[in-house]
Amino acid sequence: xxxxxxxxxxxxxxxxxxxxxxxxxxxxxxxxxxxxxxxxxxxxxxxxxxxxxxxxxxxxxxxxxxxxxxxxxxxxxxxxxxxxxxxxxxxxxx
Numbered sequence: 234x235x236x237x238x239x240x241x242x243x244x245x246x247x248x249x250x251x252x253x254x255x256x257x258x259x260x261x262x263x264x265x266x267x268x269x270x271x272x273x274x275x276x277x278x279x280x281x282x283x284x285x286x287x288x289x290x291x292x293x294x295x296x297x298x299x300x301x302x303x304x305x306x307x308x309x310x311x312x313x314x315x316x317x318x319x320x321x322x323x324x325x326x327x
Contacts, residue, residue: 237293244287251281252309259313274313282306 255277262270285306289299
């Protein structure tokens with residue numbers, strides 16, 4: 234049981250860490266107009282997705298939690314680009 238919880242915590246930690254790097258690098262790449270940094274950020278987006286899949290591979294979680302995690306890891310692939318567009322649009326209007 235302890236090993237299962239350890240794996241869940243480890244996958245969860247990396248999922249959040251990689252998601253953070255994805256968002257930060259994406260925003261910096263857009264802000265500084267560095268396409269290479271944006272491409273690197275996508276690598277962290279994929280790593281975030283893979284870490285989430287690691288959580289899904291553990292049988293300890295109920296179906297409800299697996300669905301929530303699956304929706305989260307898919308949605309987060311789109312959040313940084315969409316939020317960038319929202320922020321740019323917001324600042325254009327105000």
